[in-house]
Amino acid sequence: MRRVTMNILKKQTISIGLCFALAVSTFSAFTPATAAAKAKLVKKKLTLTVGQKKKIAIKSKKKKAKYSFKASNKKASVSKSGVITAKKAGKVKIAVKEKLKKKTRKVGTITVTIKKKIAQNTTVPALNTPTPVVTATPAASPSNEPTAEPTATATATPTPKVTPTPFPENPEFSNIPKGYTAKNQANKGEVERFEYESTEYISDDESTKKTPIDRYAMVVLPKDYSKAKKYPVVYMLHGLSDTPESMVGNGILNDGAGTQYVVWNAIANGDVKECIVVYPCVCCNEEGKSNFNTDAKTASYYDYIINDLTKVLMPAINKEYSTLTGRENTAVCGFSMGGRETLNIGIRRPDLFSGIGLFNPAPGALDGGDMLTKADLKLADEYINSTYIQITKGATDTVVGSNPTNYYNALKAAGIPCSYYETMGGDPAGKGNGGHWATVYHHGLYNFLKRIFK
Numbered sequence: 001m002r003r004v005t006m007n008i009l010k011k012q013t014i015s016i017g018l019c020f021a022l023a024v025s026t027f028s029a030f031t032p033a034t035a036a037a038k039a040k041l042v043k044k045k046l047t048l049t050v051g052q053k054k055k056i057a058i059k060s061k062k063k064k065a066k067y068s069f070k071a072s073n074k075k076a077s078v079s080k081s082g083v084i085t086a087k088k089a090g091k092v093k094i095a096v097k098e099k100l101k102k103k104t105r106k107v108g109t110i111t112v113t114i115k116k117k118i119a120q121n122t123t124v125p126a127l128n129t130p131t132p133v134v135t136a137t138p139a140a141s142p143s144n145e146p147t148a149e150p151t152a153t154a155t156a157t158p159t160p161k162v163t164p165t166p167f168p169e170n171p172e173f174s175n176i177p178k179g180y181t182a183k184n185q186a187n188k189g190e191v192e193r194f195e196y197e198s199t200e201y202i203s204d205d206e207s208t209k210k211t212p213i214d215r216y217a218m219v220v221l222p223k224d225y226s227k228a229k230k231y232p233v234v235y236m237l238h239g240l241s242d243t244p245e246s247m248v249g250n251g252i253l254n255d256g257a258g259t260q261y262v263v264w265n266a267i268a269n270g271d272v273k274e275c276i277v278v279y280p281c282v283c284c285n286e287e288g289k290s291n292f293n294t295d296a297k298t299a300s301y302y303d304y305i306i307n308d309l310t311k312v313l314m315p316a317i318n319k320e321y322s323t324l325t326g327r328e329n330t331a332v333c334g335f336s337m338g339g340r341e342t343l344n345i346g347i348r349r350p351d352l353f354s355g356i357g358l359f360n361p362a363p364g365a366l367d368g369g370d371m372l373t374k375a376d377l378k379l380a381d382e383y384i385n386s387t388y389i390q391i392t393k394g395a396t397d398t399v400v401g402s403n404p405t406n407y408y409n410a411l412k413a414a415g416i417p418c419s420y421y422e423t424m425g426g427d428p429a430g431k432g433n434g435g436h437w438a439t440v441y442h443h444g445l446y447n448f449l450k451r452i453f454k
Contacts, residue, residue, distance in 0.1 A: 308343070425437065
């Protein structure tokens with residue numbers, strides 16, 4: 001296990017935090033009743049579904065007090081900061097205690113009712129955004145009615161579509177060779193858990209001065225990795241229901257196992273240049289863990305990855321591992337929600353990334369609040385011809401619908417070169433289900449890696 005500690009607090013942030021603290025203390029001086037109030041639970045009953053997370057809310061918390069949380073059984077776990085993770089259906093009680101000046105008192109008990117998931121679907125719900133309708137043209141239905149005699153108007157020619165056809169524009173996008181997802185031990189490199197500290201996250205209490213938290217990424221090293229050599233780096237971002245582990249191990253709502261073997265096998269067969277692949281935890285909440293919710297707050301946790309990635313993780317990776325630096329040696333790609341974040345990061349920081357890969361990207365990167373607008377879709381002349389952008393969509397993916405095509409059209413309209421293709425995925429391609437699954441992003445990753453770091 002590797003670990004790096006980084007302090008990225010700036011003087012400006014510290015000063016803002018001190019001002020905020022001063023303001024609070026001043027206000028408190030005029031409200032003795034509020035200052036004397038005991039800490040209480042906001043809610044004493046919660047209902048969660050298996051896999052859902054919820055932070056325990058406490059009002060009138062004491063600044064110097066420490067709060068502890070204990071679950072009555074293993075149907076749920078609770079972190080040191082009070083985040084409940086529902087694991088099994090049933091009921092569990094969470095005892096909350098406060099320790100202040102060597103005195104401990106019970107704040108209260110929360111009764112949590114945990115319900116089963118309605119269905120273990122293989123799709124990830126979209127973020128408060130209606131699922132776009134697939135734009136395939138329906139086939140004409142045969143008619144049993146007698147054919148009418150032709151008239152002068154019957155020869156009218158239908159108006160051709162002006163939108164780009166949602167099919168591969170480049171026939172060179174190839175199937176994954178057979179066996180590329182197999183766990184071939186002869187080609188196997190190493191997978192490491194890399195831990196680091198960061199203040200680049202969104203705090204639930206919206207405080208400006210943040211305590212460094214532990215964050216992590218999974219790092220895939222090529223076979224025979226050596227400090228004597230230097231390697232380009234790919235950052236691959238997971239989806240809303242995923243984790244860094246699910247991209248290289250068993251997934252939660254998808255079969256995410258095996259992306260590292262796609263990389264290792266492709267390197268061994270000479271299709272791909274030796275490289276390091278880093279899988280960050282994309283959800284930048286104060287827990288440093290993935291979040292299953294689909295609300296706007298959770299979306300903001302994911303959108304904030306641009307700060308943690310570029311300001312903390314990338315410098316830490318370059319310090320710890322033997323990497324080739326510079327945009328020409330660095331790429332970013334992602335699946336679903338990770339694809340949405342990849343577009344945002346790639347367009348905003350083309351100075352850092354020469355490769356941008358979107359695999360079944362989720363909606364929301366364009367005209368989505370604080371993210372990109374069509375006016376933001378600009379690349380400086382120095383990056384236009386030196387940036388490779390690829391969008392891969394599952395041919396039958398109804399989760400993201402026409403959203404990948406919409407991104408493609410927007411980039412083309414902005415004059416940004418972009419490659420787009422649809423696939424059924426699989427090993428070899430054509431045997432996958434073409435949906436919101438790993439078979440598709442395996443396919444996208446393979447073709448992406450073949451075209452970067454030339």
